[in-house]
Amino acid sequence: MNVKISGKKALVVDDYHSMRVTLKERLVKLGFEVTEAENGLEGLEKIREDIPDMVFTDIVMPVMDGLELCQEIKNDQALVNLPVVVLSTHADASYILKALRNGADDYVPKPIDFKLLEKVVMRLIDGG
């Protein structure tokens, strides 16, 4: 898939710098303008400051985890259509279901398969 996006903003929420950097690098390559947050709460603040076109969040984080972040986004009328992709090393069905029930729009297991990431991005941007 040859993906190129322009003028879209993405927010990456992860408590680990390496993961943020890796993800950011990929998303920038796809054409996103990327901002970062270290936990769900910081993410939510950044979203409310400037609504991005897509959110990528880890699940397990201090302060506010990714599932809570999903809930907060989907419970906010202004943000309900903001696509949220959950990324996690939890590969169990129970976690995926938890994420979906909390409003996640897609689920990408870690380590991230970048082809899947591109696919998910296109799924949500072009196919959404």
Added chain:
Amino acid sequence: MADKEAGVIDRMLVRIKHLDRLLNLVGEVIIISNNISTTNRRIQAFYDRGQPLDKTSLDMIKTAEESSNRISSDLHSLVMDIRMVEISGTFNRFRRAVRDMARDAGKDVELEMLGGDTFVDKTIAEKLYDPLNHQVRNAIDHGIEDPLERQRLGKPAKAKLTLKASMRENNIYIQVKDDGRGIDADKLLIHAENKGLVDKSAGEKLSDEEKLNFIFHPGFSTKATASKLSGRGVGMDVVKSNIEELGGSISIDTRLGEGSAFTYTIPQVTAINILDCLTVRAGSNLLAVPILNVVSTLRVSSDKVHSTFEEGRTISYLGSLVTLYDLNELLGETPINEEESRTIVIVDDKNGKIALNVSELLAPEKLVYSPLSDIFDVQGISGVTTMSGNRMGLILDIHELIGRSKGIVKDGHEQAPGAGEVVEAPDEEDAGGEPLSAKKESENDRPLVETVALSSDIGSDIGHRDEFLMELEEMVNNVGEEVLSLENNPGDTELINKTFRNFHSIKGNLMMVGLNELGSFVHEIEAILDQARSGDLEITSEITDILLDATDVIKDAKKSIVKGKPPEISKSLLKSVAKFQEQKEVKTVEVIDVHQRTFHLGSLERFNLMAHRHTGHSVYQLFLCFKPEFQHTFLVALLILKRISKIGNIFGTVPSIEEIENQNIERQLKIMFSSQLDKKGLEKFIEDVLVKYYDVTEFEILKTF
């Protein structure tokens, strides 16, 4: 070596003023040559008459000698000057290279060049390119952080790389400096220990400088990485030998978090192959000792030579003991065997000072020096020369001799027999096959390179592996401390949560660097903590032991990456972990025949369906086949349903939602839903969205009403 020489350009531009000076000197040579002819005829006449030479003739000879001495020295310095070029020519080659390398490495780097107008010998300027290139690459690949990291550290996003040249007292100083992360001496030590270059007990005693010197050790960085990351195929050992070939040395100044500077000190005098030497005789050998290395010459009677078991023979020089060696013996030849008195030359280089016993001191001479090619590599000899009287002589390689005297054996050559031992060099070699102690630092203990993490190629080709590994180290340390405090406070929920999170992140990083097996193991650890987190399991000492053991295994992960083989987890640990694994429920899965089964609609769904039909929506029964490429089948099924619910209302599915959630689904799905889309519109939606992005391979609109 030949390849390298071939790469050196054999032409250069010469300044007119230098040519003019050369012309003047040629004029003077002609004058002297005429004077010598005159003098010669005059002497011949005296000889023919059988008379002794008069004073005028002697003066004429003396003048001719003085003039020719002055001219050869002028010629030498002129040729030196002609060969001088501005170092900026070499520096400028990095303008573009730095830009390209930085771009490839995703770094933002500004190149600063200072002292470009420093004149250096052309050969030096050219031979500096390879080592500089290597170091510039190293700095960009490993020293300089990426812009994000730099911002995080509060550094300017744009890194600064400086190439600087200066000249002081016949020495050229070339510096490569970056403001990156610096080199962690302790990490180098760990790497050196892992590589077996030094044992733990010896390693602990090393100074930072000594630890840093490991980077010059051959093979300190693995070849695979070197070529993969930078495609350069040379290590810092090669850089060091490049500089040493020029008679120079390298020093490292590095500060963690602030950057590193490598400084080459190169004597300008090595530029041309004329060497001031002291010629000596040792037995039947004529040898030349470079004056630069000569500390002193002396004659001592044999009773001034002390002999001790540990240190061999020593003499006292300026209040300190210097070990005495028979020069011939050191070169592997028959010893001189002088008993009455000894003629001694004391020589030194940066590795120390030794005394050489010779047969006779001859004279200080300026010698034209021809280096020995690699094929004729003779230990302790660096080149051949023609001495006065047209006699062939050998030029001693004092650096190597001192290395040999200290028992540092080069390239499998054996230690010179009978050579005494020097105080700083304990006799570990004799133990046979022991790794060289790093304490015995010499040219042979060259090491490394770059930061430790970059090593093998197991694992992924993700660009930030070093960083994942660095984080991993930090996480493991944190988790270790947490587990220890968990031992004392087993009921601390917050602490359990934190430990759980940390193991979870460790798992992520392990997988990111390609250690999937270890990642899965950590997943089991995480699962144990998850049980503790939800209160199903109490933290006992048995559990904390497992956690600590697991931490140790993860700690070794980096080592295993360096070695290129997966880390080992002991059977007993796996067994203890298995004990705490949750018993997974065994599900009985009923295979669902999607085609045969009908929708089970409740009365509310039926009511809804009727209502939608009345509002002009069409109701569809859609059959889908899909083939997930990356994700779980049930996840893709749920995503498809979620997407369809955006264009309509779903009343029922086969398999049912509950069944899908229980993963009881086999890539086939039947959906009953209503939508405003007509059949064509629906087909288009399926083609454009579901087929394109949701792994749908086949579809059939079964029934519409």
